[in-house]
Structures are given as C-alpha cells and as structure tokens.
Amino acid sequence: MSQARLADAIIRLEKHRNLNLPLRSRDLLGRFLLRLLWKRQLKWQVDFNLAVRDAVDALSQGGGSAGGGSAGGRDDDLAGEVEKLRAADQNIMAGLNQRLYAAIGGIRTEVTDLRLRLVDRETAADDVADRLDRIERRLAELDSAALDTRLRHAQLDLFLDQARATAPQVEVTAAPDRSAALELPVAHLLDGPVDRTRTARAAHLPVVRAAHGPVLDVAPGRGEWLEVLRSADVPASGASPNPFVVKHCAELGLAVAEADPLDVLARTDKRSLGAVTAFRFAERRDAAALSRFFDLAGQALKPGGVLLLETVDPDGPGMADFHVDPFARRPVHPTFLRFLAEVAGFSRVEVRHPEAGPLDGGSAASGADPARAGRYYLLAWV
Numbered sequence: 296m297s298q299a300r301l302a303d304a305i306i307r308l309e310k311h312r313n314l315n316l317p318l319r320s321r322d323l324l325g326r327f328l329l330r331l332l333w334k335r336q337l338k339w340q341v342d343f344n345l346a347v348r349d350a351v352d353a354l355s356q357g358g359g360s361a362g363g364g365s366a367g368g369r370d371d372d373l374a375g376e377v378e379k380l381r382a383a384d385q386n387i388m389a390g391l392n393q394r395l396y397a398a399i400g401g402i403r404t405e406v407t408d409l410r411l412r413l414v415d416r417e418t419a420a421d422d423v424a425d426r427l428d429r430i431e432r433r434l435a436e437l438d439s440a441a442l443d444t445r446l447r448h449a450q451l452d453l454f455l456d457q458a459r460a461t462a463p464q465v466e467v468t469a470a471p472d473r474s475a476a477l478e479l480p481v482a483h484l485l486d487g488p489v490d491r492t493r494t495a496r497a498a499h500l501p502v503v504r505a506a507h508g509p510v511l512d513v514a515p516g517r518g519e520w521l522e523v524l525r526s527a528d529v530p531a532s533g534a535s536p537n538p539f540v541v542k543h544c545a546e547l548g549l550a551v552a553e554a555d556p557l558d559v560l561a562r563t564d565k566r567s568l569g570a571v572t573a574f575r576f577a578e579r580r581d582a583a584a585l586s587r588f589f590d591l592a593g594q595a596l597k598p599g600g601v602l603l604l605e606t607v608d609p610d611g612p613g614m615a616d617f618h619v620d621p622f623a624r625r626p627v628h629p630t631f632l633r634f635l636a637e638v639a640g641f642s643r644v645e646v647r648h649p650e651a652g653p654l655d656g657g658s659a660a661s662g663a664d665p666a667r668a669g670r671y672y673l674l675a676w677v
Contacts, residue, residue, distance in 0.1 A: 303349070343387075347380055475537045477621060482516045485575070485616050493519040496574070499603060500527055502674065506601045508569020513556035513588070514576040518544040525549070534559040557584065560591035568595045570603060577606035577632065578623045585627070589639035593677060602641065602675040604632065608648065611669040632673045641675035648672075 486492040515533035524531035533551040544551040571592040609626040629646040
C-alpha cells in the first residue's frame with residue numbers, strides 16, 4: 296500500500312514539475328492575466344505541497360514496516376529524495392518567477408503604449424475641439440456680417456423708396472424708329488414731286504364726293520391726298536404711327552393722328568365714314584392685317600360709302616418701284632383684294648387700272664400719268 300502511494304506521489308510531482316502558462320507579451324487584459332497567473336501559482340503550490348506530503352507519509356510508513364535493519368539506508372534514500380524535491384521546487388519557482396516577470400514587463404509595455412495612444416487621442420480631441428471653436432466663432436462672425444448686410448440693404452431700399460416718392464415724375468418718350476425717317480424721302484423717290492402726285496390723286500375726287508361723308512386716309516404719306524380733299528371742302532383726317540409723317544402733315548395744317556390706322560378704324564363709330572382711302576398701303580401689310588383692314592373699313596363706312604385702295608400691279612411695270620420701296624413686303628394680286636372685299640361684305644367691287652381710263656368713268660386723257668403707271672385701284676362700296 297505504501298509503495299502505491301509513493302508511486303502516485305512521484306507521478307504527481309512529475310506532473311507539476313513545470314508550470315506551463317500561456318503567457319503573451321502584449322495583451323490588453325494584462326491585469327486580469329496577472330491575477331490569473333497568481334491564482335494558478337497558488338493552486339500549483341498547493342498541489343505540489345500535497346504531493347510532497349503524501350510522498351513523505353509513504354516513505355515513513357514504508358520505513359516503519361521494513362524494520363530497523365534497513366532504516367539507515369532508507370534514511371539516506373529519503374534524504375536524497377528530499378534534496379531532489381527541493382531542487383525541483385527551486386527550479387519550478389525560478390521558471391515561474393521568470394515567466395511572471397516577463398508577463399509583467401509585457402503588460403507594462405502594453406499599458407505604456409495604451410497611455411501613449413490615449414495621450415495622442417486626447418491631443419487630437421483637443422485639436423478637434425479647437426477647430427470646432429474656431430469654426431463656431433467664424434460662423435458667428437459671418438452671421439453678424441450677413442445681418443449687418445441685410446440691415447444696410449433694408450436701409451438702402453427705404454432710402455430709394457423715399458427718393459422715388461419725392462422725385463419728380465419724368466416722362467420718357469420713346470425714340471422713333473430710325474427707319475421711320477425714311478418714309479417721307481422714299482415717298483418723294485417713288486411718287487416724284489408733290490404737285491404731280493397731288494394732280495394725279497385729284498382724279499379720285501368724283502368717287503369720294505359721291506359718298507357724301509368724311510374721309511379717313513390710313514396712309515397719308517406727304518399729305519398730298521389730304522390737301523386735295525381740303526381744297527375740295529371734303530372733311531378728311533388721317534392716321535399714321537410714324538411721328539415724322541404726323542409732324543410733316545401738322546406743319547401743313549392737316550389733321551393726322553399718331554396711331555396705328557387699324558386701331559383708329561376700330562375706334563371709329565360704325566356707319567360714320569363716307570370713304571376710307573389707302574395709298575401704298577396694301578403692299579406694306581401682311582395678309583392678316585389686310586383682312587382686318589377690310590373688316591374694319593366695312594364696319595366704319597356708312598351705306599353708299601366707298602373703300603379706295605391703291606397698290607402696285609404684280610403684272611405691270613410698277614414692280615420696279617416695288618423693289619425700290621424698303622417698306623414693301625410683297626405685291627398683292629387684285630384677285631386676292633377682291634376676295635377680301637367680298638368676304639368683308641362689300642356689295643360691289645371693282646378693280647381699275649389707270650391706263651384704262653379715269654376713275655370716274657369719263658373719257659381718257661391723252662397719255663398716262665407716270666405716277667400712276669404700273670399700279671391699280673380697288674373700289675369697294677358698302
């Protein structure tokens with residue numbers, strides 16, 4: 296029985312001779328590892344002491360049963376085993392202390408590294424805090440500047456409103472179109488001298504007088520036709536959007552309104568005019584304006600009133616003048632003008648050419664008037 300206990304104690308001593316601990320040089324949980332090492336050391340020491348005690352007990356029992364003869368030799372063997380056990384214990388303690396010191400050094404190194412990292416992070420956090428403080432101060436300055444700017448703008452707007460309220464109202468007159476200044480020179484270029492044009496248009500008097508009513512001329516030009524009507528005691532007026540034409544006619548004592556002739560026709564009382572006349576008008580308007588012109592003229596003319604319209608003949612020699620006229624858009628065929636008159640409700644429509652004879656139906660004079668050559672006239676009665 297004692298030999299079995301001795302063998303078991305020796306096996307336990309060999310098992311706990313070396314302390315195998317999983318030490319790592321760098322571990323974030325160093326403090327917990329250190330506590331674990333000390334607990335394992337204490338547990339190992341207890342197991343080792345128990346093994347030594349059992350071995351000593353086994354040796355004591357074995358020595359008592361064997362008798363006094365062999366006591367001396369066994370004491371020597373026991374002393375040798377004790378020395379071996381002491382040496383083994385010292386070796387184990389030295390190895391354990393060495394590993395503990397190494398683990399403690401690694402833990403200290405790791406703690407130092409962690410402290411350095413913590414210091415770096417605290418420094419970075421301080422830098423971030425400083426930057427945030429600077430940004431907040433800058434934002435506060437910008438907000439203050441923006442508020443000051445808005446206040447100045449409000450003060451400036453208030454000042455401008457007060458200045459506008461107290462400033463005198465200045466009427467701004469739009470400058471006339473530069474092309475408007477060409478209408479009178481172009482009329483002289485195309486129609487020739489005023490006297491010749493006045494004589495040529497006097498041939499229209501019989502037709503207009505027969506209408507027995509005031510006349511509205513929608514293209515007065517140089518005012519020759521209005522002068523003829525004034526000389527014949529026929530009440531007449533004109534309308535033109537060209538300020539140069541209006542000024543020229545006013546200097547001649549003629550009543551010409553500065554307005555679009557179609558607008559003037561639209562404002563004219565219905566069935567109040569005896570005649571509506573237009574010279575060099577049709578070729579300078581588009582189809583939509585011509586259609587509106589015929590409709591408005593038919594409404595403004597009283598029964599028996601006449602619409603007199605002169606324009607270039609697309610099939611005659613007057614096309615040369617058409618290409619010289621900078622205001623002309625396109626020649627208008629007499630068939631189209633007849634169509635517009637009939638659609639507008641005129642009861643009788645005639646197209647006459649100056650070469651065929653005078654407009655009043657009388658005998659033809661010898662020779663054709665060059666001012667009327669290449670043009671035709673449309674007469675439409677309500």
